[in-house]
Amino acid sequence: MPVEELEDRVxxxxxxxxxxxxxxxxxxxxxxxxxxxxxxxxxxxxxxxxDGSKPVRGGIPLVFPVFGKQSDETHPTFKLPQHGFVRNSTWEFLGQTSENPITVQFGLGKENVDPEAYKLWGEGKYDVTLILTVSLTKDKLVTSIDVENTGKDAFEFNWLFHTYFKIPDITDTLVNNLIDHQVVDKVLGEEYVEKAPAIGFHEEFDRVYKDVHEDKTLQIIELGKVLVNVDRENLPDAVVWNPWINKSAGMADFTPKDGWKNMLCVEPGHVSSMVDLKPGAKWTGSQILTLGGEIKIQANIY
Incomplete structure (x- = not known):
């Protein structure tokens, strides 16, 4: 059975x-x-x-309409909790849209969101329809989002696929093709240009790479072997995150406590700036994950 719908999952x-x-x-x-x-x-x-009691720790959580916590008190997303409301709302399964590749869709509108949570976003005056498309083929998983402004007011938003990859050992892992990009380092509280041809991990890591050219493939490499290629459409930023020892210890839902050794987040998004969506307009972004292949060195693509 190519598509199996259960009570809580597909x-x-x-x-x-x-x-x-x-x-x-x-x-x-x-x-x-x-x-x-x-x-x-x-x-x-x-x-x-x-069980729907709190956002899922792991997998591919969805971040909208704000990445992290909004610092601008005048912004309509200021009252929202970290990462917004779609990752802790129950979406409607819209069904299968293609047999090969096997493709399904999920939808979320104002009516699917807890009214009290929705009111935190611009006093609840916005209307939005979100369609998530998930497509599976040999060695490839594609997640795409359509954001449509179905209301009378323009709104601004962030989007992020908060993807957690399973890896053999973080200390043997590299991510390449981010050299020469502007990066916001949240651990150091600094902004600079990345100069490492490949990023390695030996402590807590939390960086936002800005305006990474779409032609660049971000590769997660372990001991010279490509584990996964991360490609993006209309998602100019990339968040790279590993909580390491102390941060993992402080998260109640992060287990086992040494799980940081076997995970790495490489997250395509639109987070260093916000998308401005006019009434009636639609915005689309996609994450394309492909397994294996050759190491690509893409140093300066502008």
Missing amino acids: IITDPIDPTNTATILKYGATVISWKNQSQEKLWLSEGAHL
């Missing part, structure tokens, strides 16, 4: 290869599993709440 299976599957939780429309040849490619905390 499981899609590649019709050509049944060992290639993805599981999408209706809560948050969070992809909580992507198995290729029966091997899990996403990291999901053992302590993740899958």
